[in-house]
Amino acid sequence: MNEAHLPVERLSIILGEVKDVRVSQRGPRRTRLDVAADALPALLELLKGRAGFVHLSAISCVDWPKDGQFELVYHLWSYELDLLVSAHTRIARDPGVYVSVYDIYHPAGFFERDIHEMYGVFFEGAPDMEKFILTEWDGPPPMRKEFDSEAWVNDHFDWQDYRPDWLLELEAQGGGIVIPPDEQRFSRRGLPEAEDES
Amino acid sequence: MRAENYEARNHPPSNEFEINFGPNHPGIEGNYALKVKVHGDEIVAARADGGYLHRGFEKLMEQRLWIQNIALVPRICVPDPAPMEVAYSMAVEQLCGLDVPVRAQWLRVLQLELSRVAAHLFTFGGHAATTGMYTPMFWGVADRDLLLDLFEELTGGRVYSIYNIPGGVRRDVPDGFLERLSTTLDYIDSRLPDYDNLLFTNQVFVTRAKGTGPITQAQALDWGVTGPNLRATGLAFDVRRDDPYLVYDELDFDIPTEQPGDAWARTLVRRNELLQSIRILRQIIDRLPGVAGPIRAPIPNPLAWRVPAGEAYVRIESSKGELGWYVVSDGSEKPHRVHVRGPSSMHAVQVLEHLVTGCRIEDVAQIMFSLDACPPEVDR
Incomplete structure (x- = not known):
């Protein structure tokens, strides 16, 4: 019984040193912390140095366009306490700049680079903000909520009719399976009707 | 480019x-x-340089119903797809507060461990091939096929099973499945001495793999390496034991470790883990008939399913390491955000760049395979 309480106690001592941290228990080995953006690096440093949270499992970015904010979630695991702590913080969506925690956690290099190319959040002090997955992408950051993939496809690519001639002939005679344009999987809705070239 | x-x-x-x-x-x-x-x-x-397998899963999932995503998720990692669907289902269950029936949990563990054996056979066969020995690769792929037959029988799919849904699994084990599983396990067990002779006691492999691409334990912790790669540096950490999920805390298994942290140790850890997975599967064969009950908890109409607002972070030990799924719901019919932490995103990018520098060009493929780098889960 004592051992089960120990991690939380050790954690609470540390959390007492950072101002304005909200702690909520989410399960036997899950703790959620909410912290202001300017206090987060100090919190991570304390967690790593004093409570053995040496493993940064992931950094997740969540877009909340209604609030005009990005939520950054740092998932930390302690091999000593067997406890997962998720530190949540929110930053303004515009300009979307935050500090890198690469000097505390090296895995952050990958996640920050990923968030930068998917959400356009710039991390100051990160060693590498170059594109990794979307190397030749010149559009807006695609994981932002306002990015509409279908509209982008309609704007940038031509639809191609793959039906062979014999099928077109068949369909002209009323045979085959004719799908009306507005029932097609990728509809052309919102697009001007294609002009007849003939 | x-x-x-x-x-x-x-x-x-x-x-x-x-x-x-x-x-x-x-x-x-x-x-x-x-x-x-x-x-x-x-x-x-x-x-x-990644991105060649980027299919935009995280964006796609935001545009699909909770239930539709089940068909999407196993495709995130091709060699080891089962942990993806289990993790996604577990995350949705956490958000809804759904209790999974015990029998379904056992069936999930059965699927996860089968998948681990298949993935490890594939990987150490692949590692052998990168050192020029193709026989273990052919054997590994052929033996993996026997497991794929079992997957086909259990789930209907050979590679992508799509066996889990939030709340449980789709079907129960067919009649006689456990006997056939037992026969296959006996066969794979009997093959391990052959693999040992051909690979682990083979002087070519020993010379090539020993001392190649070493990681120390401090480096591994520093760079966020998890799974067999971390255990090859001597740290006995396994999410299945230290952060148990499903029914892993009722199962008896060891966590194999090695000290040197080089390519040899990493592949040896996988070989020993395969034995432990077989051990787990044998326990499941013994105990599954004694676990009665439904295989699925009732869920609301899946086509109009509004998952309560909230967030869940699920961790699972996949064959590559720690798999993390962060799922956020805003109370609508589709996920608000899904983030997949593929275990390879650590050891296939920063660690790989670091390890490859200074080695010779013929060892690059070997280091990649010994790390078990899985690009589809890096690119997502």
């Missing part, structure tokens, strides 16, 4: 050459590239 974006550049005179290692290389599980700078046959700089 697209051809039209290629620009020939003039470099100052140098003895160093840049080589694109990949994206199509047989020594890599999937399309992935390393841009390496070589001096002679020694690599002086390396840069990972």
